[in-house]
Amino acid sequence: MIGGELRVSxxxxxxxxxxxxxxxxxxxxxxxxxxxxxxxxMRTLNDMRLSETLCDGSIVLPENGHxxxxxxxxxxxxxxxxxxxxxxxxxSEKYTVAIPGLPGSIMEQIIRYAYLxxxxxxxxxxxxxxxxxxxxxxxxxxxxxxxxxxxxxRLDNCVTIKHFGRQRASKKLYDxxxxxxxxxxxxxxxxxxxxxxxxxQLDVDDICDLLADDLLNVRDEDTVWDxxxxxxxxxxxxxSRHIYRLMKTVRLGLLSVEYFxxxxxxxxxxxxxxxxxxxxxxxxxxxxxxxMISSKAMQEMKTPAIATPRLPHEVIFVVGGWGxxxxxxxxxxxxxxADRWIRIPHEDPAGPRAYYGAACxxxxxxxxxxxxxxxxxxxxxxxxxxxxxxxxxxxxHVRRCYVSVVVLDGIIYALGGYNGAxxxxxxxxxxxxxxxxxxxxxxSALRSDADACTLNGMIYITGGFNGHxxxxxxxxxxxxxxxxxxxxxxLNRRSGVSCAVLGxxxxxVGGFNGLIRLNTCERYDLTxxxxxxxxxxxxxxxxFGLEVIDDMLFAxxxxxxxGAIAYVECYSPxxxxxxxxxxxxxxxxxxxxxxxxxxxxxxDYVQSNKENLINDLNESLHGLRVSSSISNExxxxxxx
Numbered sequence: 177m178i179g180g181e182l183r184v185s186x187x188x189x190x191x192x193x194x195x196x197x198x199x200x201x202x203x204x205x206x207x208x209x210x211x212x213x214x215x216x217x218m219r220t221l222n223d224m225r226l227s228e229t230l231c232d233g234s235i236v237l238p239e240n241g242h243x244x245x246x247x248x249x250x251x252x253x254x255x256x257x258x259x260x261x262x263x264x265x266x267x268s269e270k271y272t273v274a275i276p277g278l279p280g281s282i283m284e285q286i287i288r289y290a291y292l293x294x295x296x297x298x299x300x301x302x303x304x305x306x307x308x309x310x311x312x313x314x315x316x317x318x319x320x321x322x323x324x325x326x327x328x329x330r331l332d333n334c335v336t337i338k339h340f341g342r343q344r345a346s347k348k349l350y351d352x353x354x355x356x357x358x359x360x361x362x363x364x365x366x367x368x369x370x371x372x373x374x375x376x377q378l379d380v381d382d383i384c385d386l387l388a389d390d391l392l393n394v395r396d397e398d399t400v401w402d403x404x405x406x407x408x409x410x411x412x413x414x415x416s417r418h419i420y421r422l423m424k425t426v427r428l429g430l431l432s433v434e435y436f437x438x439x440x441x442x443x444x445x446x447x448x449x450x451x452x453x454x455x456x457x458x459x460x461x462x463x464x465x466x467x468m469i470s471s472k473a474m475q476e477m478k479t480p481a482i483a484t485p486r487l488p489h490e491v492i493f494v495v496g497g498w499g500x501x502x503x504x505x506x507x508x509x510x511x512x513x514a515d516r517w518i519r520i521p522h523e524d525p526a527g528p529r530a531y532y533g534a535a536c537x538x539x540x541x542x543x544x545x546x547x548x549x550x551x552x553x554x555x556x557x558x559x560x561x562x563x564x565x566x567x568x569x570x571x572x573h574v575r576r577c578y579v580s581v582v583v584l585d586g587i588i589y590a591l592g593g594y595n596g597a598x599x600x601x602x603x604x605x606x607x608x609x610x611x612x613x614x615x616x617x618x619x620s621a622l623r624s625d626a627d628a629c630t631l632n633g634m635i636y637i638t639g640g641f642n643g644h645x646x647x648x649x650x651x652x653x654x655x656x657x658x659x660x661x662x663x664x665x666x667l668n669r670r671s672g673v674s675c676a677v678l679g680x681x682x683x684x685v686g687g688f689n690g691l692i693r694l695n696t697c698e699r700y701d702l703t704x705x706x707x708x709x710x711x712x713x714x715x716x717x718x719x720f721g722l723e724v725i726d727d728m729l730f731a732x733x734x735x736x737x738x739g740a741i742a743y744v745e746c747y748s749p750x751x752x753x754x755x756x757x758x759x760x761x762x763x764x765x766x767x768x769x770x771x772x773x774x775x776x777x778x779x780d781y782v783q784s785n786k787e788n789l790i791n792d793l794n795e796s797l798h799g800l801r802v803s804s805s806i807s808n809e810x811x812x813x814x815x816x
Contacts, residue, residue: 215292221250222291233262234272235283242280244287254290256313275312282308289317297324303340310344326352331360331367335374358386359393359489365403375403376410380418383407387425390487395512395726397430401440408445420451428459429483436463458482485513490725490773491781493541494732494760495559496529497767498719499740503528503548504764510732510744512725514783515758522564524557531719533581534768535588537608541770542569544590544606545576552577552596556606561775570611573604578624580637581768584655589616591637591653592623599624599643603653617658619651625719627675629682631702636663638684639670646671646690650700667698667707672718678729679749683710685731688718693737697747711752715743721769730757735765 224230224247231245248271252259261273275283282304289295295317297305306321326349329337334356341349357364357375368376378386386392387400394400404422408415423446428436436459446452459482492510494517496503505528507520524543532546532553541559545552554575558567576593583589588606590613592599599622604615619637626640626647635653639646648670650663670687677683682700686693695716698707713731720734729747731754733740742760747753775781 218292221247222288225250225287225291232271235287236272236274237278237280237283238274238276240280242283244283246287246290251287251290254314254316255286256315258312278308279304286312286314286317289314295320297321299328302328306340306346307344310346322346322348325349329353329356331363332374334360334364335378354386355391358389358391361386361393362395362399365399365406368403368406376407378407380415380421384421384425387422391489392486393489394486397427398435398439400426401431405439405443405445412445416445416448419445419449420455423452423455427482427484427486428455429462429480430485431459433463436460485511485515485783487779487782488513488725489778490771491778492721492723492725492730492732493534493536493561493770493772493781494721494767495534495541495543496524496532496546497733497764498530499762499764503530504762504767505529506762506764508761509781510730510758511782516783517758517761518781518783519761520781522559522566524559524566526555526557526566526568529553530766531577531579532768533576533579533590534770535581535583536770536772537583537586537588539775540608541772542581542588542606542608544581544588545572545579545593547577552594561772561781562777564780569608570606570613572606572613573615574600574602576600578626578641580623580626580628580640582628582630582635584630584633584635587655589628589635589653591628591635592619592626592640594624598622599641616655617653617660619653619660620662621647621649621651623647625671625673627673627684627722629675629677631677631680631682636675636682636700638666638675638682639673639687641671645669646688663700664705664707666700667709668694668696670694672720672735674720674722674731676722676724676729678724678727681749683729683747685722685729685747686713686717686720686734692716693718693735710749711747711754713747713754714745714756715741717741717743717765719765721767723769723771725771730769732769733760733764733767739763740765 225245228245231247233246233248233251235244235246236242248262252262258273282301285295285305286308295305302321302325306318306325309317309321325337329352334353338350338353338357341353364375368374392400404426408419428440431440440446441456446456462480462483488511490512494508496505498504505523507523508517509520510517527548529543529546529548533544535542535544539560539562541561543557545554545556547553552575554572556569556571558569560567572590575595576590579593580591581588586608589603590606591603592601594600601618601620601622602615603618604613606613622642623637623640626637628635628637636650638650639648641647646669648666648668650666651660652663653660666684669689670684673684673687675682675684680702683697685697686695688694693716695713697710697712699710700707716736717731717734721732723730730744732744733742735741740763742763744757744759745754746757748755
């Protein structure tokens with residue numbers, strides 16, 4: 177047991193668990209093993225080391241001459257480096273080992289880990305501790321340091337961690353940091369000029385590696401080109417010679433004609449290098465062909481590499497709902513980069529449902545309550561998006577359709593709803609770890625057909641129907657006190673409403689006010705505690721899906737007062753405008769949209785046949801080309 181790895185948890189770091197440890201401060205974490213019989217033996221052995229009782233070896237730091245008396249069997253059981261030295265060296269070297277270049281504070285922590293499996297880590301020491309543990313072949317401590325480092329992966333240190341992972345040949349550190357950079361590339365570009373350890377300091381090999389990757393997370397290719405220019409501008413004399421290589425990483429065919437002619441073709445770095453001319457001609461030829469050839473020829477044309485969309489890091493799941501006069505079980509996912517809905521052939525074998533609540537935790541989608549046209553459900557289902565299998569989970573205490581569902585801190589909350597006879601003010605929550613529902617404090621009002629979201633650790637529920645009228649009231653739930661409190665009412669009554677959090681504000685969209693379906697939108701500012709009207713949608717809708725991807729709201733499907741619709745549109749708060757997106761494959765309402773990220777098999781849920789996207793590419797570029805007021809003749813002249 178002394179030489180074996182012991183399981184650890186953050187709870188074990190609490191000072192209340194042991195009188196022998198000190199409480200860690202905000203920047204340090206004290207790792208300690210769970211209490212077991214052998215722990216007292218380890219404590220005793222460490223005390224013997226400190227008193228130099230029965231010690232049979234020494235570790236010496238040449239820089240300061242400090243000597244640490246140790247028990248060779250204890251150190252050797254932890255470190256393969258020391259074990260080899262102690263068992264294969266000549267007798268005179270078996271008892272004293274010199275370790276150059278290691279600070280005393282780090283050596284002390286390593287010895288402490290060998291005896292107690294405890295180690296103080298902070299952001300100031302985590303790299304040095306990892307390097308020392310890696311050099312001394314202490315696999316358990318190396319892994320612990322890696323977890324600590326990745327737990328602190330942020331925008332301001334991700335490039336440093338990527339470099340460190342490559343330096344230490346750690347695939348885990350390198351791959352995780354690299355993926356973080358690709359996922360947050362747009363945000364990192366915004367911070368690049370203010371971060372001395374950021375993207376602008378990467379070398380050309382790293383830049384090309386990132387920019388060429390299909391998983392680079394950018395809404396449009398303008399971001400990629402603007403970054404390339406900014407990177408070269410940092411050191412034009414040295415970096416401008418890489419323009420051809422960098423230019424090849426950009427999906428030039430996805431740029432608008434106006435942007436390409438103004439920002440790429442006429443760029444001083446591009447003009448200065450003859451080698452870039454074929455790339456310019458290739459891009460302009462594609463744009464010209466898209467404008468000139470027939471629709472039939474377009475359908476037969478394969479999408480070239482320079483016009484192939486990148487892969488998204490997030491997809492939107494839309495499951496079931498109500499369409500064509502009955503409940504549905506169809507599953508579709510939305511690929512934001514290809515602007516495509518993909519049919520997923522893994523319907524729930526338990527049957528269809530509509531007017532349910534939905535949530536995502538990790539690799540699982542949860543579907544709570546609902547209605548199938550006959551029965552109002554208290555049953556709940558779970559879909560494993562990796563294994564693609566369905567399973568039943570514990571049922572709720574009451575039947576709930578038109579239920580509002582959110583996730584907060586890994587717990588699913590089901591709020592209000594309708595059981596086929598009456599509306600609920602009751603609420604309950606589900607813990608996936610115990611597969612158990614527990615009731616919580618009821619809301620102050622009966623609510624069905626409302627919607628809820630989370631912000632700053634609180635749950636907000638908006639609008640709904642109480643059996644007599646559509647509501648404009650809003651309530652906030654505090655899970656720490658298990659209590660509800662009122663929030664200023666919305667500008668409009670909204671039942672069948674959808675809400676979401678974007679940019680620190682709560683947006684409520686659409687719904688039914690008792691007379692008509694709405695296309696209005698408003699947001700709640702927490703600072704001023706006021707609701708502010710936003711730009712109206714193109715389509716009025718209730719009982720629709722609403723999700724946030726790429727810092728935009730996506731409104732999906734719903735009911736417009738006449739029938740179900742398939743229209744999809746997205747809202748950008750930066751421009752305060754709604755834009756059209758590709759429609760659902762069928763008209764339906766009464767479903768939930770759920771954004772999912774981080775799946776290891778995300779490619780199973782995105783457009784697979786990207787070679788045939790050119791027709792839609794033509795349609796989107798045509799709109800851009802018209803707005804640019806550039807004629808086909810001008811494009812042809814540029815090609816010539």
